Amino acid sequence: MTLQQKSLKLQLESIDPQKAGVHPLLIQRSSQANFASTELERGQIIQLLQAARCAPSSHNSQPWYFIVVTNGAGREEINQNLAESGVGWAAQAPVLLAVVFNSSEGSRQNGLNYGLFDCGLAAQNILLQATSMNLAAHPVNYFDPQTMRRVLKLPRKHILVLFVAVGQPGQQSVSTESNPLRKPLATIAAWDRWDGSLVEE
Numbered sequence: 001m002t003l004q005q006k007s008l009k010l011q012l013e014s015i016d017p018q019k020a021g022v023h024p025l026l027i028q029r030s031s032q033a034n035f036a037s038t039e040l041e042r043g044q045i046i047q048l049l050q051a052a053r054c055a056p057s058s059h060n061s062q063p064w065y066f067i068v069v070t071n072g073a074g075r076e077e078i079n080q081n082l083a084e085s086g087v088g089w090a091a092q093a094p095v096l097l098a099v100v101f102n103s104s105e106g107s108r109q110n111g112l113n114y115g116l117f118d119c120g121l122a123a124q125n126i127l128l129q130a131t132s133m134n135l136a137a138h139p140v141n142y143f144d145p146q147t148m149r150r151v152l153k154l155p156r157k158h159i160l161v162l163f164v165a166v167g168q169p170g171q172q173s174v175s176t177e178s179n180p181l182r183k184p185l186a187t188i189a190a191w192d193r194w195d196g197s198l199v200e201e
């Protein structure tokens with residue numbers, strides 16, 4: 001490793017997101033698993049959906065579909081499945097926003113289908129919008145896909161990627177992660193080329 005690379009590495013290690021100018025909304029967002037039972041207003045849900053559709057997508061393919069799950073038919077079975085999957089707290093959320101990937105619309109590039117990636121960007125928009133509205137939000141992918149497909153009546157080429165559980169925050173702010181630490185920047189980024197000295201493939 002050259003001296004220049006060494007100093008760049010040290011620079012990366014010393015960066016604290018708060019001091020590095022990362023937007024406060026990104027620092028404020030965390031996966032919150034305690035929801036008040038208060039229902040969300042329709043306008044708030046629409047705001048979350050509007051945020052989702054602002055997301056970028058490869059070739060602007062927008063290969064997503066969102067299903068707003070509140071108290072309608074099927075919610076009980078969804079709740080039961082979430083509880084059986086170890087995420088019973090998600091059943092308490094007044095709203096589950098299902099992010100669905102339409103696999104016939106995903107854009108193919110570089111040998112990859114970018115559709116799931118696009119759906120992830122839409123999900124992040126929902127999470128950040130929820131954070132900006134002081135709502136608690138949590139991505140959830142612990143569930144039985146076959147059960148959810150049946151209950152949500154998804155067509156064959158549509159795939160449930162995740163739910164975003166959203167609601168007013170409960171009394172205590174509860175994060176599901178006891179240690180949501182991030183990998184040090186120096187182990188996940190490099191200048192100019194892959195820094196093989198840090199990770200062995």
Ligand SMILES: Cc1cc2nc3c(=O)[nH]c(=O)nc-3n(C[C@H](O)[C@H](O)[C@H](O)COP(=O)(O)O)c2cc1C
Pocket residue numbers: 029030031032087139140141142162175176177180
């Ligand atoms: C696509 C996706 C699915 C997730 N599904 C679950 C889940 O089913 N259960 C869970 O406890 N956390 C789930 N998480 C939350 C992650 O564990 C969490 O984002 C990570 O630990 C970082 O914590 P933070 O979101 O508070 O920053 C999911 C996150 C993502 C992005």
